[in-house]
Amino acid sequence: MRKVWIYKRRRIRGWWVGWYESGKRKAKGLPSKALAEHYRQIKYTQLNSDVFTGTVIVNWQQMVEEYRHGKQVAGYAEASLYEVALTLRHFERLVGRCNSKQLTQNTIDKYILERGKEVIRSTVNKDIRNLKAFNNWCRENRYVNGEIKIRELKEDERPVISLSNTQIKKLLSTSKPYKTLWMRILLALGTGLRLGDIETWRVSDIDFENSYVTTRSKKTRKSMGSRPVPVPIMIELKKYVSGLDAGQENIFNDNFSRYRWVKIRQKLGLDDFKFHDLRKTFGSVLAQNGVSTAVTQKLLEHSSPDLTNKVYINFDPVLRHAVDQIPAGDWL
Numbered sequence: 001m002r003k004v005w006i007y008k009r010r011r012i013r014g015w016w017v018g019w020y021e022s023g024k025r026k027a028k029g030l031p032s033k034a035l036a037e038h039y040r041q042i043k044y045t046q047l048n049s050d051v052f053t054g055t056v057i058v059n060w061q062q063m064v065e066e067y068r069h070g071k072q073v074a075g076y077a078e079a080s081l082y083e084v085a086l087t088l089r090h091f092e093r094l095v096g097r098c099n100s101k102q103l104t105q106n107t108i109d110k111y112i113l114e115r116g117k118e119v120i121r122s123t124v125n126k127d128i129r130n131l132k133a134f135n136n137w138c139r140e141n142r143y144v145n146g147e148i149k150i151r152e153l154k155e156d157e158r159p160v161i162s163l164s165n166t167q168i169k170k171l172l173s174t175s176k177p178y179k180t181l182w183m184r185i186l187l188a189l190g191t192g193l194r195l196g197d198i199e200t201w202r203v204s205d206i207d208f209e210n211s212y213v214t215t216r217s218k219k220t221r222k223s224m225g226s227r228p229v230p231v232p233i234m235i236e237l238k239k240y241v242s243g244l245d246a247g248q249e250n251i252f253n254d255n256f257s258r259y260r261w262v263k264i265r266q267k268l269g270l271d272d273f274k275f276h277d278l279r280k281t282f283g284s285v286l287a288q289n290g291v292s293t294a295v296t297q298k299l300l301e302h303s304s305p306d307l308t309n310k311v312y313i314n315f316d317p318v319l320r321h322a323v324d325q326i327p328a329g330d331w332l
Helices: 031-046 060-073 078-094 105-117 121-141 165-173 178-189 195-199 233-240 258-266 277-288 293-300 306-313 316-324
Strands: 004-009 013-022 022-029 212-216 224-230
Touching: 004 031, 004 233, 013 031, 022 031, 060 078, 060 121, 060 306, 078 105, 078 121, 105 121, 165 178, 165 258, 178 195, 178 233, 178 258, 178 277, 277 293, 277 316, 293 306
Parallel strands: none
Antiparallel strands: 004 013, 013 022, 212 224
């Protein structure tokens, strides 16, 4: 019989499970002794069973805690962990605390139906994606079988909100008196970055000579060492930086003024336009000028080209340009 044991490590928090597999020593860290003992039993059964096809019954709280800990170890951002935790809390509220044996196709379907009565389909689909990831993790750990099928709901396509060149000029002109807000808008239009990522820019991140900037995403944890910035925008950024106080490292030392942003939107008749829609404008402008989806996806730091095409690009001007190529005038 192959042994599995639990132990502590000096000056390292948590408990560890150790075992030998394929002639190599392996170990897994867990936050509590109870979880370590639970994992030890699972691993013992796996190592000492010639055929292991059954599922292990664990309670809801253990599954949730182990899943969160595993994602933290994998380096997931707190924002992503919070979204998953929120989905699981809604599941617990609508369906109840299921143990691994009770987590079936019927309970998943019940949650989707009940949640659909509360929120729109796009929000339900976010929950479905989180549940799918949770279910896949449970299956890998033999907490559930592989028979559960989770599919996203079909959504009505909504038009992507983006600004035309005329609207962009009016927006920049109206925001010009507010120096830091104007610069934030200009950088969002020229880089497609989220507001939170623009806020973290430092003077040392900017390469004025080559028109590059080093960026780091809080949400995706992705970084780009040489993100290109349009030369005209870089010229304006250089003028802006030259006016900063000596020794100021961050290019913005004030908070984003949502009050001014709302006032500007209202003045231009853009009541439904969000700052994040500047990111969609960036993607749409690239598409309208013939840039491929692959390049746009890279600049927007998306994991899927479907997300880029469906949510971040307004294809109406592209389609108009394509249809205008038809020589209809020659036919009449």
